[in-house]
Amino acid sequence: MARTRTSVAATSLLSTVLLLSSCGGGNGEDEVVLTWLNPHAGAYEPVVEAFEERNEGVRIELQSVPFDQVVEQTQARLGAGDTGIDIVSVDPPRLANMVAQGFLTNESEYLPEMEDQFIEAGINSVTADGEQWAYPLWTSNNFLFYNREALENAGVEIPGESHEDRLTWEDVLKRAEEVVDAGETTYGFGMDQVDRYYALQPMIESIGAGNGLTGDDNLTPEVNTPEWVEFGEWYSDIHSSGLAPRGVEPEQMVDLFRSGQSAFLLGGASAIGRMQDGDFSDSWGMAPHPYFENGAVVTPTDSWAIGITSTTEHEELAREFVQFATLNPGGAELASSVNTLPPVNTEAFEAYVDFIQDLAPEQTEGFSELFRIDSEEHARHRPESVGYVHFETQMNQAFSDIRNGANVENTLNQGQQALDRELANLENLAADN
Amino acid sequence: MTTIQAETVSGSPPPTRRKPRFGAQRANTLMWAGIFLLPSVILLILLRFAPMVAAFSDALAFGSTRGIWSNFSFIFSDPAFWNSLWITLIFSIIINPLQIALALGLAVLLTKHIPMVGLWRTLILLPVAVPQVVSAIIWLVLFRPDGPLNGITRALGLPSIPWLTEPGWALWSIIVVCSWVGVGYWMTFLVAGIREIPNSLYEASSIDGAGAWRQFWHITVPGLRRPLLFVLVADTVSNFLIFAPVRILTRGGPEGSTDLIMYNITERAYTLGDTGAASAATLVLIVVVIAVVAVQFRLMPGKD
Structure with a gap:
């Protein structure tokens, strides 16, 4: 009896120990594993494989989660001091906030190398308080894609591809209405980043409004000015009239366009690969990002960067990899080989342009030149602020509500009040630390 | 001793x-x-x-210049937090009686001698086996303005319903999704409870001329008192903690109409990084849940 009890107790103790130890992980081999938290499933395998081949005994584990979750997971895990993430993808406007929380290592000593390899906009995107905290991977721009077949069938003039042919929004909507009226498509216009500040900022600024944050540290919100309301009304109208769809998520927009349901799509270069894949290939075209009549031409810029976490136990090795994927032209080219976004590495950019032109030779003829002009003359960074996360969260929600039919003025006033409170609280919290 | x-x-x-x-x-x-x-x-x-x-x-903000209770004063001065508490309250008042009534109705029905009872029970219980996130994604497609559900309403000659895009509809859509999963789950406890009630009580009462309705109110419901109390309390608590459907279907919108408290807390903690305010809101939630459950225990008649 006693023996049975002893063995039962021993089993129960053993299982507890096993249960507790199994939470700890660890593989007991000599292999070093670097974990990279990123929002781009399937995009980095080529660059990772190349690095692993060069560095025996190193394995890079890709933890890919959806775009929205990478922000939350970064906050939750790095905020709790998790040492399990060595490398993290960084959305540039969120950099200042991550730096303020001490999530990233200071990479300023590699500025000369960065200046050798990256375009200036790329370096700016990883700079906070005058220092560098990550390595830029890509830059970005938006274009006006159109359904060539639908436009031709509706007898609508095809937009030109060069920056001199840039259309106004007024003109785009007129053409979109004509295509819908002709019964060619269900919707006139969609956006692959609908409701998101990234895509809206150029439109807001083109109509004559500010970017929404002012003051010394960009901690004073200004989102209910007459110009903001004017843009809000425009955004509300295109959705309430049914010209642009309600209830369709950003992730579904490119598919909506390539299934022939929308005449125009405002989207990034990463959509090119998806549009060429399948029946829709070659029945589309691309034109420059539109602007408002009497307003300035404004285009979006910046894209993901890669940072090394301050909690990593393998800082040197993590840096070696991050530099390989960004500073090394071959590595940077591999890092952009799946997600067709333009690298900030100047050498890799040339290879990228060739790649895009191979993918869709006819449509992308003017791509390189247009990209250069937009980046140099029209691109505006998103506001750099420790309160950017609060700002973007509020604005994305506000424009989602406006798209669904909420009163524009009330929504923007509420957004202004909420941001006033949140950004003031942020300053209080910073004063405590 | x-x-x-x-x-x-x-x-x-x-x-x-x-x-x-x-x-x-x-x-x-x-x-x-x-x-x-x-x-x-x-x-x-x-x-x-x-x-x-x-x-x-x-x-508790120890060492803060703003005072130890500053996180609480921040959330209590935040209209979004009050809205979230209000929405959670409305949600609970609607969803708990609804789910329990449906679960009870189905439990009674499925303990009767109806054809293919095993099949019906499996179909009703099946959504429980689907992870919440997966079922929310399926509903996201169903609820799209040009999705299958509106296809049905249009085929019936009715107007399209703005399931997730209008404040008046969105909370109901969340209730539908949560109940689709919840009703089958809670039903299983009540089915087990009904099986425990001696059959002789039903036989005796029918000899005395009691109909199905009187049997339900005077035998089934009193006999189910204990499993019902468990289901009531557990269902209430789990509905206070609803998160995944809101995150995937509406993100608290439109216009804060589905901003249930658990989503509000998560957003504060993991999107905005304000763990102080999120923890304060969590403690408020715990107090609310304990208070509601205590009232439920008091209201349930009879003690063992």
């Missing part, structure tokens, strides 16, 4: 040498009890007690 028990058992003063033996035996029992309890106690401390203490210490 030990001595009294020993005296009562033997009826006369025990032999002196038995005393230490009994004490040793009891100590032995206590030791084994301790060893058997240890895994649960360790897990309780790690998974319940420690996070609770952490939430307290995060919520």
Whole structure:
């Protein structure tokens, strides 16, 4: 009896120990594993494989989660001091906030190398308080894609591809209405980043409004000015009239366009690969990002960067990899080989342009030149602020509500009040630390 | 205690040498009890007690120039937090009676002799086996303005319904999704409860001329008092903690109409990084849940 009890107790103790130890992980081999938290499933395998081949005994584990979750997971895990993430993808406007929380290592000593390899906009995107905290991977721009077949069938003039042919929004909507009226498509216009500040900022600024944050540290919100309301009304109208769809998520927009349901799509270069894949290939075209009549031409810029976490136990090795994927032209080219976004590495950019032109030779003829002009003359960074996360969260929600039919003025006033409170609280919290 | 028990058992003063033996035996029992309890106690401390203490210490702003209660004063001065509490209250008042009534109705129906009862029970229980996130994604497609559900309404000659895009509809859509999963789950407890009620009561009452309706109110419902109390409390608590459907379907919108408190807390903690305010809001949620459950216990008639 006693023996049975002893063995039962021993089993129960053993299982507890096993249960507790199994939470700890660890593989007991000599292999070093670097974990990279990123929002781009399937995009980095080529660059990772190349690095692993060069560095025996190193394995890079890709933890890919959806775009929205990478922000939350970064906050939750790095905020709790998790040492399990060595490398993290960084959305540039969120950099200042991550730096303020001490999530990233200071990479300023590699500025000369960065200046050798990256375009200036790329370096700016990883700079906070005058220092560098990550390595830029890509830059970005938006274009006006159109359904060539639908436009031709509706007898609508095809937009030109060069920056001199840039259309106004007024003109785009007129053409979109004509295509819908002709019964060619269900919707006139969609956006692959609908409701998101990234895509809206150029439109807001083109109509004559500010970017929404002012003051010394960009901690004073200004989102209910007459110009903001004017843009809000425009955004509300295109959705309430049914010209642009309600209830369709950003992730579904490119598919909506390539299934022939929308005449125009405002989207990034990463959509090119998806549009060429399948029946829709070659029945589309691309034109420059539109602007408002009497307003300035404004285009979006910046894209993901890669940072090394301050909690990593393998800082040197993590840096070696991050530099390989960004500073090394071959590595940077591999890092952009799946997600067709333009690298900030100047050498890799040339290879990228060739790649895009191979993918869709006819449509992308003017791509390189247009990209250069937009980046140099029209691109505006998103506001750099420790309160950017609060700002973007509020604005994305506000424009989602406006798209669904909420009163524009009330929504923007509420957004202004909420941001006033949140950004003031942020300053209080910073004063405590 | 030990001595009294020993005296009562033997009826006369025990032999002196038995005393230490009994004490040793009891100590032995206590030791084994301790060893058997240890895994649960360790897990309780790690998974319940420690996070609770952490939430307290995060919520109270020690060393802040703004005062120790500043996180609480911040959330209580935030209209979004009050809106979230209000929405959670409305949600709870609607969804809990609805789910329990449906679960009870289905449980009664599926314990009757109806054809293919196993098939119906499996179909009703099936959504429980689907992860919440997956079912929310399926509903996201169903609820699209040009999705299958509106295809049906249009085919019936009705106008399209703005399931997730209009404040008046969105909370109802969340209730539908949560109930699709919840009703089958809670039904299983009530089915088991109905099986426990002696059949003789139904037979006797039908000899006395009681119809199905009277049997339901006077035999089934009183007989189900204990499983019903469990379902009521557990369902209420789980509905206070709804998160995944809101995150995937509406993100608290449109216009804050589905901003249930758990989503509000998560957003504060993991999107905005304000763990202090999130912990304060969590403590408020705990107080609300305990208060509601206490009221439910008081309202449930009869005590064992």
